[in-house]
Amino acid sequence: MSALPSELPYDSVDPELALKYAIHHHARERVQIVEGVIEPMTLGWDHEAVAGRVRRQLSDRVHALDCLMGAGDLDLPGSSNWFVPDVAVVPARLTEGGGALLPGQTLLVVEVASETSGDTDRVVKPRRYGEYGAPLYLLIDRRSRACTLYAEPGPTGYARTTGPLPFGEPVGLPEPFGVRLDTSEF
Incomplete structure (x- = not known):
């Protein structure tokens, strides 16, 4: 027989795990956790249009790499973060x-910064994605109308930044992509 909740010591429950489980399994809307704060994902069609343009431009290369592209959950274990990127490319x-x-x-x-997610996408995510080893992070900032590519992840974020590049200037994604994204319609 399992212990009753009143019999369990509070230190036996991992709060990070409990929060992430609750959000992932019981949220009725798409949410992410950023630095311990639950953020609903409320994206407009203009936001989705930019993400869709990125997906279309990368589609052939993603397929050739035997990868999938989507907006799946990314866990950052040991932190109070659970991110839902606008686009992620992962091995199938x-x-x-x-x-x-x-x-x-x-x-x-890839994150498309909106008015509600802008500071998170500009400040928190470059640091956290770098700390957790995402090889490339592309920030598409609609407020400043520019793109920034972060590379060379490390313990304090990214060591190399390209940009901000104004919309209209192509963004070169290094290998394994080896493509230049057209940003003129972002």
Whole structure:
């Protein structure tokens, strides 16, 4: 027989795990956790249009790399973060089983900054994605009308930044992509 909740010591419950489980399994809307704060994902069609343009431009290369592209959950274990990127490119073999992946298992993470997510996408996510090993992080900032590509992840974020590049100037994604994104319609 399992212990009653009143018999369990509070220190036996991992609050990070409990919060992430509750959000992932019981939220009726799409949410992410950023630095311990639950943020609903309320995206407009203009936001989705930019993400869709990125997906279309990367589609052939993603297929050739035997990867999938989507907006799946990314867990950052040991932190109070559970991110839902606008676009993530991951090896297809890692998507079997349906659970969250780690940023270091991606090839590319793309965030389209909106008015509600802008500070998170500009400040928190470059640091956290870098700390957790996402090889490339592309920030598409609609407020400043520019793109910034972060590369060379490390313990304090990213060591190399390209940009901000104004919309209209192509963004070169290094290998394994080897493509230049057209940003003129962002």
